Amino acid sequence: MTPAQTRMLDALSSRLDAKAIVTDAADIAPWLVDWRDRYHGRTPALLAPASTADVVAIVQAASEFGVPLVPQGGNTSMVGGATPPSDGTALLLSMRRMARIRSLDADAGLAVAEAGVILANLDAAAQGQGARFPLTLGARGTATIGGLVSTNAGGTQVLRFGTMRGLVAGVEAVFADGSVHDGLSALKKDNRGYDLDQLLIGSEGTLAIITAATLRLVPGIAARGVAWVGVDSPASALRLLRRLQAATETIESFELLPAESLAAAIAHVPATRAPLTGEHPWHVLIEATAATIDGEAPAALLERLLGGALADGLAADAVIAASEAQGEAFWRIRDSLSASERALGPATQHDISVPVDAMPRFMIEASAACEARFPGTRASGFGHLGDGNVHFHVRAAPGTDPARWYGEDAPVVTRFVDDLVVAAGGSISAEHGIGQMKRAELKRLSSPARMMALRRIKAAFDPLGILNPGKLVALAPDAPAP
Template structure:
């Protein structure tokens, strides 16, 4: 440990239970690397509080001794946002033991949950009272509420319910000086100036530590229909989406993926099978749901819409899941794409967004531009058509050395892709955040006004730069402790 960390431990030792302070390298090691294996750091100290009061004590002491803290939940960041720096100067602040669901009010449609609650656990508990939390993603078995708030997570239901920013009704957090922001009350109106809750959502732990959130629940699904569709191109998919949206408010998900992504899943994920018998250049996964008081069953809507689309040639083939097991099998394909593509070899991966109407053209033209600019690569995108979010991957040429290509070629590819995104009026980060992976690109491509504002907010709330330094926005090194 560094001298500052030793002083921090000494300051906390008399006030916190011994189990909160972890110095065993074997216990810390699993949390020093991100889940994709791209980012590796080092921490000699991990702090694992069980209450907001303990978090406040830790942050106040860390501020006094100038020890940087890296907040961490399920460690599922896709951009190295929860990985400690390699120099060992920061301590990991683990929120995993703060995993209580403090309250759940089905009538009000609200739940107060601590930062360490795993998303799948919230799903399960809400279901016991006939409610659900309408955000889901592939990492639901390990992602935590605090991390989802801090990255403004999206997932597969943004089309209907929006991102985490729209699902959070209130927030509790510890600010960089150790003070507690108590904003858990779900107020419809609150005009007391700057909205601290909204600043903290998507702040990636750089402005404070989220300790609990009041989240919105919706009635459990009474019926759902899931369909798999084969199409000629993304433009046809967007036309189909617009038809579905005009027909029903229950369109919850509309996922678009190319044949390459489906093929990767079928090759590398055991137990998966193609939903359609023929080959198609593009595929769409559609889910329509209804509550108990719905005027029309989802099955009738989906059957009618797909029947019409097949009749006029908009889609080439389609199938509707005949059971919940088959619906889950369709979704398993979509949720396994990232895992399958990792198995295909090294790739420059981009979580980007463009205007929805521009997404079909972008997916085709950007892939062609990348393959022309970088011979031997293969480029394709998949993602959430209804919100313009493209997961755009450029795979290395066959036989490329993984380490060398990722270190030398991938950054050049990323700059090229990001330039295309900006030219299309999009964002280089749609739902994964900036972390450390996109720090330089955010600086390169953002307006001076945006960067000045980000730095000013960071410097005002965290003047000593102890909250997740080196993520989202870079500041000058912190000063010495007084």
């Protein structure tokens, strides 16, 4: 522990309760490794505030003693965004104790949740009142509201209701000087200058510590329809999506995957069967929902619309899940894609986006370009076609030594893929953020105007560099990317 850290903890010990300062190494250890086991940090203490006032005291002390803080929720970052630096200079700021849903009003469609509320718990509470929180993702049982807001999380249900940015009505946060930004009032229109809430959403804990958020709820699901469709290409899939969206606003998911991803899932997940009997080069999982049982049921709607699409040659085959269980089985295939692809051997994974219309061509051309540039590799993407966001994977040639792949090849492959993404007008981080992992690429591929703007915002909000150091953007213009 550095002398500054010791003085800081001394000063805080009289202001926080006994559970708020954790120094037992065994208790801290689980929170020092990231979700993907790529980054390993060190810290002498984990701070666990129970209230916004506690966070104010902690941030004031951090500022006074010059000790950086690394905020952490469920520790499910895919880019090392919540792992402290390995030199032990920063303290962990765990928000998990702030797990209160301060209010939930289904009629108003709003909930105020503290940063440590787990996503699944918020949704369950909303469902208890006939509403729901529509954003969902694999880590829903672990990820927290604070982390989801800080990273502008996405997921598989973004098509209709958007990412966290579209679902946050307001933010409460503690600035680096300990002052509190109270933006929780849920105003649908508010033009009092720069939108601080929007600036904090997706800022990865580098501008302020988010302590709570007001979140939009939507009506609960009364009926659901799930369909599996075989198509000949990503371009056909996109035409199908446009057709469906022109006819209905109820499409919540439209997930595209190639035949080889389906094959991998079937091989990897016990008791999984292909939803369609024939062979198709590409597959689409579609979900439509309805908030009431009045009107056409979503399954009937999908059957009607997909019938028309089949007749017009937009789809090759389709099946509507005949039961909730069959719908769940379709979703299990989708949800196992990442794990089943990992079982195929070493690969690089790229969370990328391009304009929706450009995605079909990108998927075909980028795969071909990767496989040509790195002989023996297999490249393919799957995911959220309607969001212009796929998870693009490049699998090492069979027999490649994993250590060599990850040590030498993967960075080269990553830069190659990122260059293709930028050339297509896309983003090298669609939903995972920058964290530690993508800082060098962000710096390499962003315009000087953009990097300057990011750095100036960082310096304006965190001049001492105490908020999540080493993530997203360096405080000083000339600091080398890690």
